[in-house]
Amino acid sequence: MTRRKVSYFYNDEVGGFHYGPQHPMKPHRLRMTHDLVIGYGLYKKLDICRPKKATEEELTRFHSDDYISFLKSVTPDNAEELAHLMTKYNVGEDCPVFSGMFDFSSISAGGSLSAARQINNDETDIAINWAGGLHHAKKCEASGFCYVNDIVLAILELLRFHQRVLYIDIDLHHGDGVKEAFYTTDRVMTVSFHKYGEFFPGTGSVHDIGERAGKRYSVNVPLNDGMDDNSYKSIFVPVIESVIKHYRPEAIVLQCGADSLSGDRLGCFNLTLRGHGQCVEFIKSLGLPLVVLGGGGYTMRNVARVWTWETAILVDSTLPPDIPSNEYYNYFGPDYKLEIQPTSMPNLNTTEYLDKIRAFYSTRVLEQLRHIPHAPSVQVNGLGEPAMLDSDEDDDDTELAKDTRLPMRLLDHLVERDDELDDRP
Template identity: 50%
Template structure:
């Protein structure tokens, strides 16, 4: 299957679903295993080049600590390599310094977890750069909060940054778009001073993790105007995301003219998420992918947040079908190994909640005007 005849490459490594934060922790790697199962039972794998960690290792010959240290510090990766739940009390100072606290507990096989998540995004960057595919998907990635020497918000290594660094070896300009409900702070920070990567995050702002992503944060030095932040209130619905996404992306495409796009598709922006407070339907979330596809620029789709187990596989499976242009039925396939997660409806698309949209048209318009004004400063 790995002959790259098709246009979409899909990464999933079976090991990923076996990692476990803790029973009480909201981040469940199992959601990606359930997604993979659903993608398979919808029959979508026959249309894609399906790759795993072993394939990426042989294809690019090195997803090891050297890849991780392209962005992360040696001290930080050295700790990730050796630390385990059993020996962590020997490393008390480093645990505190590198923020291995409740949000980012020391996982069993942490280094393997990081390699597995990163292989997909760096592998995706390689197949895109080699022009083997024009869309590459890694739902195990999108861990956008990790910093150079700090774990943050369930993220240990930043596969988005590492994937983009790989893309920069081939491409002049990379656009990173982030529709997770949280601000893509780690990616923004990594590229805040450069005009070769534009980061654009839509997120809940004010009294919300990680607290960054003010509309006036626009990049610095050469990177001034190359960071875009769209702060939002609770209740964001499908009409509103389309109202803001289109003009902002149009202006970025017109003025920045990216060679390639990475989309972080965190599903915690969906209605009913355990940690989120937006009100998007799966179709509404998917309109962002449909819109980006129109520009005929290669796209890397990575995962991210998403804490309601019944939502995440539905959304990412639907978005895999959008990437492929292969429509799928609303009935969840009977044979799905994880069918219990999809009852009682057993439908792909679920109704949204009746929560109030707290983003008024005026508020959204004002933000659009300010963002488009900043983007005018970039010479096409």
């Protein structure tokens, strides 16, 4: 089989931004990831590209003009006088104002846009932007540490050349911003595997399936604490196989949030590199044009481990277990190994629960896609205001809980350890 060309987008400025000393989001993890990719020699199999920052015009292809203008103008020095706008745009708590906030967002979005353009121009087969994947940002507001939704922007770019785009999200948190953006179109199908319940952002019910032309094109797979490698594969593969069979996408965007790993500071799953990476490997095996993005992940050393591991998967490489010498070598002690060990936490995703989810999708959602044309006819010139509608599905025949929206500022304090929000690696 011919080796697929893989592009890797990285701007060395991105790791220098800082949300604040007690904030769990650490852009420094991107610099650590890049250094480990270089240390393992993976750069020899990558076409490394430095993307340009996204322009205001590019950002407003999805976001509102006034919101982008605000992001560009607000700074730590003038935040107090712009307090009314900070409330309006949900900036201040989960999404603090920090120095270089707009530049950070522009770098993230620029990498994802560049990745999509290379796919469109047949310049690459797989495009990686670990600085992307910020899936919570909405058209007119920040959310969940995300200011600009680079994923939506990349998908809009892909839609210029591809009739159908599949979005897959393996972050711990529901990909609500992307789902809402494409809620009423059949040209994008969104599939999110996530922790569900009293957990940020509080959305992602199995009944949340899209509206109007987009009905049946939003798939949500709610999962419980303790999800391990085998259980994840047992639900991920059959759901995606059915989606591919019935939807037949022309391109895929895969969000690889690392907060679904064991030991994440805000996490409650128990995946290892292999469990997380097997999703990437399976999607790669489909042979479709592929954009791979980052996302959540709040234990920096593990973020660097898994995204390096998945970079290796995408270039058909096998990595030795010992961490190579690199600038951040001491972060990976005391064992200095690549592997992430699972904990002894119980897996609350019982066989019965996973069987129920698989049955739900085979009988009530994916099965109904058989009756929908494989080539959606809706032409999208502009998606307009993202739809945030509630499904009218009832739950008479299932015990799976319906979506209950929680306040946007809800933090993940229920699963944080007391010692996990400091600046230690």
